[in-house]
Amino acid sequence: MSEATRTVQRTLVEPEPDLDTRWWWDALAEDRLQVPRCRSCGRSFFPPQPSCPHCGSGEWERVEASGRGKVYSWVVIYTPLDPRFSDEVPYAVLAVELEEGVRLFGRWKGTLDQIRAGADVSAWIYRVEGRPLLGFEPAEVR
Amino acid sequence: MSLLYDRRPSFLGRTAVAGVGYTPLTKNSGVTVVNLATTACRNAVLDAGLEPSEVDGIVTFSMFGDSAPAQAVAAGLGSPELSFAADLSFGGQAPCYAVTLAAMAVESGMARNVLVYRALNGRSGIRIGSTGFRSPTGQYRYPIGFSAYPQYIAMWARRYMIETQTGYDGLGAVALRQREYARMNERAIRRTPLTMQAYLESPFVVDPFRTHDCTSEVDGACAVLVTSLDRARSLEHTPAVIEGAAWSTPRGSGLDIADFFSWEDWSRNSHSYHAGRLWQSAQMEPSDVDFAEIYDCFSAVVLMSMEGLGLVGRGEAADFIAAGETGPQGKLPVNTHGGLLCEGYLHGMNTVAEAVLQIQGRSGERQLERHDRCAVTSGALMDGSALVLARDAA
Numbered sequence: 001m002s003e004a005t006r007t008v009q010r011t012l013v014e015p016e017p018d019l020d021t022r023w024w025w026d027a028l029a030e031d032r033l034q035v036p037r038c039r040s041c042g043r044s045f046f047p048p049q050p051s052c053p054h055c056g057s058g059e060w061e062r063v064e065a066s067g068r069g070k071v072y073s074w075v076v077i078y079t080p081l082d083p084r085f086s087d088e089v090p091y092a093v094l095a096v097e098l099e100e101g102v103r104l105f106g107r108w109k110g111t112l113d114q115i116r117a118g119a120d121v122s123a124w125i126y127r128v129e130g131r132p133l134l135g136f137e138p139a140e141v142r
Numbered sequence: 143m144s145l146l147y148d149r150r151p152s153f154l155g156r157t158a159v160a161g162v163g164y165t166p167l168t169k170n171s172g173v174t175v176v177n178l179a180t181t182a183c184r185n186a187v188l189d190a191g192l193e194p195s196e197v198d199g200i201v202t203f204s205m206f207g208d209s210a211p212a213q214a215v216a217a218g219l220g221s222p223e224l225s226f227a228a229d230l231s232f233g234g235q236a237p238c239y240a241v242t243l244a245a246m247a248v249e250s251g252m253a254r255n256v257l258v259y260r261a262l263n264g265r266s267g268i269r270i271g272s273t274g275f276r277s278p279t280g281q282y283r284y285p286i287g288f289s290a291y292p293q294y295i296a297m298w299a300r301r302y303m304i305e306t307q308t309g310y311d312g313l314g315a316v317a318l319r320q321r322e323y324a325r326m327n328e329r330a331i332r333r334t335p336l337t338m339q340a341y342l343e344s345p346f347v348v349d350p351f352r353t354h355d356c357t358s359e360v361d362g363a364c365a366v367l368v369t370s371l372d373r374a375r376s377l378e379h380t381p382a383v384i385e386g387a388a389w390s391t392p393r394g395s396g397l398d399i400a401d402f403f404s405w406e407d408w409s410r411n412s413h414s415y416h417a418g419r420l421w422q423s424a425q426m427e428p429s430d431v432d433f434a435e436i437y438d439c440f441s442a443v444v445l446m447s448m449e450g451l452g453l454v455g456r457g458e459a460a461d462f463i464a465a466g467e468t469g470p471q472g473k474l475p476v477n478t479h480g481g482l483l484c485e486g487y488l489h490g491m492n493t494v495a496e497a498v499l500q501i502q503g504r505s506g507e508r509q510l511e512r513h514d515r516c517a518v519t520s521g522a523l524m525d526g527s528a529l530v531l532a533r534d535a536a
């Protein structure tokens with residue numbers, strides 16, 4: 001498969017939200033990317049959890065994220081350690097640092113040779129069998 | 143970036159590792175994990191020159207129920223009574239820390255002779271290294287096919303490569319050097335010679351990692367016996383004195399062992415944080431150790447951890463290794479058993495055991511000439527532990 005191959009996720013592995021995180025997935029289902037932001041120290045954090053990992057405050061709010069960020073790191077998966085993804089390799093998973101200061105994982109919608117450290121990317125919410133998932137695409141697409 | 147101790151922990155310089163024990167490392171042991179655990183523990187006790195009935199403490203660690211608990215090993219050894227036991231729900235960050243807990247128990251008087259072991263049918267049974275596991279933050283990884291440890295640590299490796307301008311050949315240098323040691327280690331699973339060309343031509347598992355960058359999952363067990371320095375001096379081998387110890391769970395360690403969203407810098411692991419405490423507690427500098435045994439579930443971890451402990455400067459580890467400085471004749475031999483990459487994945491318990499064997503002068507063909515002091519690490523990512531062991535000078 002060539003480096004220019006653009007992979008599309010077809011396999012559904014159900015996310016398993018818990019009582020701390022269901023709201024985040026519910027927002028995603030409305031095509032909204034939200035992150036928790038601490039009311040005490042003002043920093044955003046991820047994933048949703050009972051208190052702020054930066055300062056320990058239990059007072060936080062949900063805010064809309066811009067969806068804009070930069071590539072912090074990435075991997076390209078050739079051997080899918082979950083065999084359900086066997087017919088999708090190779091595919092890239094990005095770690096993106098949003099403008100809000102949080103890092104998130106997502107599939108890459110672009111080609112593998114487009115991935116660069118620090119490249120501008122945008123959040124991209126897509127669906128597999130109707131389930132919303134977070135991915136990223138090159139910023140210039142928008 | 144490292145908190146210091148208020149004073150030198152009292153067990154340091156007063157406790158020692160006296161013996162080591164293994165089972166064979168295989169792809170299919172054909173026996174239960176409790177059998178493996180008991181065998182390695184019995185071997186460690188006898189190796190030290192003690193009787194199984196003299197064991198009164200056991201510390202172990204496991205993940206997702208893949209091992210046998212301390213009480214089962216006590217039963218298997220016919221132990222009259224344990225006065226100290228701990229079953230840690232930990233992975234690779236545990237071995238040095240488990241030895242530390244054992245030493246603390248000995249020094250405090252809670253126990254006299256404490257076994258520390260790791261046992262798993264990691265190849266034929268539960269393959270923790272290559273499968274998903276229940277975790278609060280799995281919901282952000284598993285649905286997108288970001289499924290297991292090789293992929294997570296590859297994500298850190300990439301960031302490390304970006305930050306330090308290290309290339310694929312830098313990872314390859316780790317794999318090559320350790321393979322050279324493995325050729326001198328009959329226990330090692332991977333012993334065939336490896337060239338840089340063969341390394342670079344081998345396919346990616348998860349870019350930037352190839353198979354050679356990943357540990358070999360095995361079935362097996364490894365144990366060490368910890369006791370007081372005074373008692374160790376009356377036993378079979380030269381004591382490996384516990385001179386320095388550190389653990390850290392820094393801010394951003396996350397909700398589970400694969401949650402690194404909040405971790406500030408994916409190119410630096412826990413060893414960057416507790417290095418100050420480790421050297422403070424050992425009353426040494428990084429340049430004082432003769433060799434190092436560095437936890438290496440994946441090649442890139444060796445680079446991060448060596449730099450984190452200050453054994454080499456930031457971004458210098460790959461060149462140092464490529465230049466041969468971690469080889470048998472180098473300035474700082476590293477992973478003299480071939481590491482977990484080659485010997486097999488006993489979750490770093492065997493990393494500690496190799497340090498002890500070298501200190502005691504029992505590493506056979508691969509025995510180092512200078513082997514008085516050693517730094518040992520456990521753990522790849524957010525939390526981790528480390529030890530400094532030294533050959534008893536008495």
